Amino acid sequence: MIPMETENGTRWLSDEEQGAWRIHLDVSRLLTYQLERDLQPFGLTMNDYEILVNLSESEGHRMRMSDLAAATLQSKSRLSHQITRMENAGLVRREHCESDRRGLFACLTEDGWETMRKVAPHHVESVRKHFIDLLSPEALDALHTSLTPIAEHLRAQRGRV
Amino acid sequence: MIPMETENGTRWLSDEEQGAWRIHLDVSRLLTYQLERDLQPFGLTMNDYEILVNLSESEGHRMRMSDLAAATLQSKSRLSHQITRMENAGLVRREHCESDRRGLFACLTEDGWETMRKVAPHHVESVRKHFIDLLSPEALDALHTSLTPIAEHLRAQRGRV
DNA sequence: ATCCATTGGTTCAGAATTCAACTTCTACCG
DNA sequence: CGGTAGAAGTTGAATTCTGAACCAATGGAT
Numbered sequence: 574m575i576p577m578e579t580e581n582g583t584r585w586l587s588d589e590e591q592g593a594w595r596i597h598l599d600v601s602r603l604l605t606y607q608l609e610r611d612l613q614p615f616g617l618t619m620n621d622y623e624i625l626v627n628l629s630e631s632e633g634h635r636m637r638m639s640d641l642a643a644a645t646l647q648s649k650s651r652l653s654h655q656i657t658r659m660e661n662a663g664l665v666r667r668e669h670c671e672s673d674r675r676g677l678f679a680c681l682t683e684d685g686w687e688t689m690r691k692v693a694p695h696h697v698e699s700v701r702k703h704f705i706d707l708l709s710p711e712a713l714d715a716l717h718t719s720l721t722p723i724a725e726h727l728r729a730q731r732g733r734v
Numbered sequence: 735m736i737p738m739e740t741e742n743g744t745r746w747l748s749d750e751e752q753g754a755w756r757i758h759l760d761v762s763r764l765l766t767y768q769l770e771r772d773l774q775p776f777g778l779t780m781n782d783y784e785i786l787v788n789l790s791e792s793e794g795h796r797m798r799m800s801d802l803a804a805a806t807l808q809s810k811s812r813l814s815h816q817i818t819r820m821e822n823a824g825l826v827r828r829e830h831c832e833s834d835r836r837g838l839f840a841c842l843t844e845d846g847w848e849t850m851r852k853v854a855p856h857h858v859e860s861v862r863k864h865f866i867d868l869l870s871p872e873a874l875d876a877l878h879t880s881l882t883p884i885a886e887h888l889r890a891q892r893g894r895v
Numbered sequence: 896a897t898c899c900a901t902t903g904g905t906t907c908a909g910a911a912t913t914c915a916a917c918t919t920c921t922a923c924c925g
Numbered sequence: 926c927g928g929t930a931g932a933a934g935t936t937g938a939a940t941t942c943t944g945a946a947c948c949a950a951t952g953g954a955t
Contacts, residue, residue, distance in 0.1 A: 581855065583854075583855040583858060583859070584858070584859070584862060585858060586858060586861070586862075586866065589871070589874060589875065589878070590866050590874065592878050593866070593869070593874045593875075593877050593878040593881075594861060594865065594866060596877075596878055596881045596882060596885055597762075597865070597877065597881060599807070599885050600881050600884050600885050600888065601758075601762035601766075602807050603807065603885060603888035603889065603892065604884075604888060605762075606807070606888075606892070607888055607891055607892075637903085638903070638904065639902085639903060639904080642904095646760070646763050646764065646767070648942085648943070648944085649903075649904060649905085650904090650905080650906085650942080650943070650944075650945095651941085651942060651943075652904095653904065653905055653906085654905095654906095654941075654942075655941090655942095657905095658940095658941090673902090673903080673950080673951075674949080674950060674951085675902070675903045675904070675948095675949060675950045675951075676902095676903060676904085676950090677903080677904070693744075694742065694744040697744060697745070697746060697747060698744070698745070700747070700755060701745060701747075703884070703887065703888060703891070704755065704758070704884060705747065705751050705754070705755060707883055707884050707887060708754070708880055708884070709880075710750070712876065712879075712880035713750060713751065713754045714750065714754075715873065715876045715877075715880070716754050716757075716758065716876075716877070716880065717750070717753050717754040717757055718873075719869055719870075719873035719876070719877065720754075720757045720758060720761050721757060722868055723761050723765075723864070723865060723868050723869070724757055724760050724761050724764060726864065726868060727761065727764035727765060727767075727768055727864060728764065730768055730864070731764065731767070731768075779911095781911095798933085799933070799934065800932085800933060800934085803934095809912085809913075809914090810933075810934060810935085811912085811913070811914075811915095811934085811935080811936085812911085812912060812913075813934095814934065814935055814936085815911075815912075815935095815936095816911090816912095818935095819910090819911090834920080834921075834932095834933080835919080835920060835921085836918095836919060836920045836921070836932070836933045836934070837920095837932095837933060837934085838933080838934070
C-alpha cells in the first residue's frame with residue numbers, strides 16, 4: 574500500500590490509515606472520559622489515581638517529585654499543584670529529602686493507602702469492562718507489540734529540542 | 735489465560751493485560767503531547783485543528799453547534815468557549831439558523847479555510863511520523879479491527895445514566 | 896575556595912475547562 | 926390554543942492547566 578501523493582508532495586492518509594488513526598483518537602478520548610466517570614463516585618480523578626498507584630508501588634510508598642512527574646508524564650508545575658491538592662485532601666504528604674536539600678518526596682499517607690485499597694478493585698473492574706475484556710488475548714498481544722515501538726519513539730522525542 | 739482472582743473476588747490484571755493497558759495509556763498521552771507540539775508553530779491546538787477538519791469536511795463548511803460538540807466529543811459549554819476563541823482569531827464565524835431559531839452554525843471563514851489548507855499537510859506528516867509510519871499495514875488493520883468494538887461500546891455508554 | 900551552569904521545585908498570571916444556572920425556542924399533549 | 930417538558934446555546938464563577946520567572950541547593954570546573 575503506497576501512500577498517495579498529490580501535487581504538493583503531501584503523503585495524505587489512505588482510508589485504512591485514516592480509519593485506524595481516527596479510531597485510536599476516539600478510543601483514547603472516550604476511554605479516559607469513561608474511566609474518569611467511573612472514578613468520580615470515589616472523589617478521585619484519573620490523575621489522582623495514577624499518582625496513588627505510582628506511590629503505592631514505590632519503595633516506602635514515596636517518590637521524589639521529579640520522578641513522579643516523569644512517571645506520570647506531567648510538567649513539574651502541574652504535578653506541584655496536583656500534589657498540593659492531594660495534600661489538602663489528606664491523601665499525600667510532602668517530606669524533605671536529607672540527601673538533597675532541594676528535593677521533596679511525595680509520600681502516601683495512611684489515608685491515601687486506604688483509599689487506594691478501596692478504589693483499586695473498582696478501577697480495575699472498570700478497565701476490564703471498557704477495554705481489556707473487549708479484546709482477545711491475541712489482540713491484546715498485538716496491541717502491545719505494535720504500540721511499544723511507538724511509545725519508545727515518542728519518549729525519545731519528548732525531551733528533544 | 736484465566737484472570738487471577740483474590741480473596742475479595744477482584745479479577746486483577748495479568749502482566750500481559752497490565753502491559754497492554756499501560757502502553758495504550760502512555761501512547762495516547764505521549765501522542766497528543768507530540769501532535770500538540772507539532773501544531774504549536776502554526777498557532778493551533780489539536781482542538782482548534784479538529785474543529786477546522788470537521789467544518790471543512792461538512793456541507794457548506796459549517797455545522798450546528800450541537801453536532802460539532804458531538805463530533806468532537808466535547809461538552810456544549812466547552813465548545814461554545816472554544817468557538818468564541820476561534821471566532822476572535824478569525825477562523826470561524828457564528829451564523830443563525832433559520833429553520834430553528836435556537837440554533838447556530840459554526841462556519842469556516844475564508845481565513846479558516848486557508849489556515850486549514852496550509853496546516854493540514856504538516857499535521858498529516860506529524861501523524862505519519864509519530865504513528866502511522868511506525869505501524870505495519872497488518873498492525874494498522876489489526877488495530878482498527880480490535881479498537882472498533884471498543885469505540886462502539888464506549889459510545890453506547892456515553893449517554894447512559 | 897569560588898564561580899556558575901544545572902537541577903529540583905514552587906509560584907504567579909493568563910488561558911482553558913468544568914459545572915451549574917439561565918434564556919430562548921420547539922414540539923407535543925391535552 | 927395554552928402549557929410545559931425538553932433541546933440549543935450561552936454565561937459566569939470556580940477549578941485546573943500552562944509556561945515563564947523565580948529561588949535555593951548541588952556539583953563540577955577553575
